[in-house]
Amino acid sequence: MRKFKLQVQVTADGYMAGPNGEMDWMTFPWTDDLNAYLDALTKPVDLIVLGRKLAEGFIPTWAAAPEGEDEATVAWMNETPKVVVSSTLTESPWENATVAGGDLAEAINELKARPGGDMIAYGGGTFVANLIAAGLLDDLHLLVNPTAIGSGMPVFPAGAHHRMELVEARPFECGIVALHYRPKR
Template identity: 75%
Template sequence: MRTFKLQVQVTADGYMAGPNGEMDWMTCPWTDDLNAHIDALTAPVDCIVLGRRLAEGFIPTWAAGPEGEDRASIDKMNNTPKVVISRTLTASPWENTVVSGDLAGTVRELKSRPGGDIIAYGGGTLVRDLIAQGLLDELHLFVNPTAIGAGMPVFPHTDAYQHLRLVTARPFDCGITALHYEPKRP
């Protein structure tokens, strides 16, 4: 079965965005060691899962070839098939992308297909729903050395604990620390 992993940047106090969606707290320029880590994480990926709101910025940004990104990363992001989870879209306005409103069913179907890893980048509602429904195999949290005090939390507010097993913790030259967790399943 394919591995479904989450990659998300977070603040030191566990938020992926400020109260109004601000992401200005991400001020660490990525260093070569972090880029190499990301390349290794995404190398086996052959499917990207996004929430609608993130997809609306993510897909056009990569299609335009963002300044400062190498050609291989741009090609990987553009050529990798995408699934956008949305309650409002019924068809994809983007090339190489399908839309689904059934999160759990879509994830189960994707994981049952042959292929490489699947990665989710967000947004906030999607990330919290994936965690709450126990759909992820790995969580890769890239912790930025900034605390913002309030905002959009990575983890959903539930009545149950989210038990995780730390696989690795790796600091990078830029100040970001990558935490790789796996959910502890009963």
């Protein structure tokens, strides 16, 4: 079965966005050591999984080749097939993307059962919280930025304990620390 991993940037106090979706707290530019880590993380990936809300900005942004991004990353983001998980879309308005609807767990487990390399989720808050709450992720890669914002959209849904095993903690020159966890099942 394919491995399904999450990569998400978070604040030191555990938020993936500010109270109004702000993401101006992220640390840039990234350093070569962090870029090498992310290259290794995405090398076995052959499917990107997104929630609809994030897909609406993510896919067009990468298709426009964002300024400052290297050509290899832009090419990988555009050429890697995507599945957009949505309860409102029935077909994809984007090139190289399909839509999976219905029950989240059933959709993800069907994707995991297909042959292929790893799958990676990039999140919007609701989508990530639902993946975590349903226990669908095999690995969580939290890129902890050296910033605290006090309130916002948490990575982990409230009301439940999420026990995890630390696989690796790695600091980078830019101040970001990658925390790689596996859920304890």
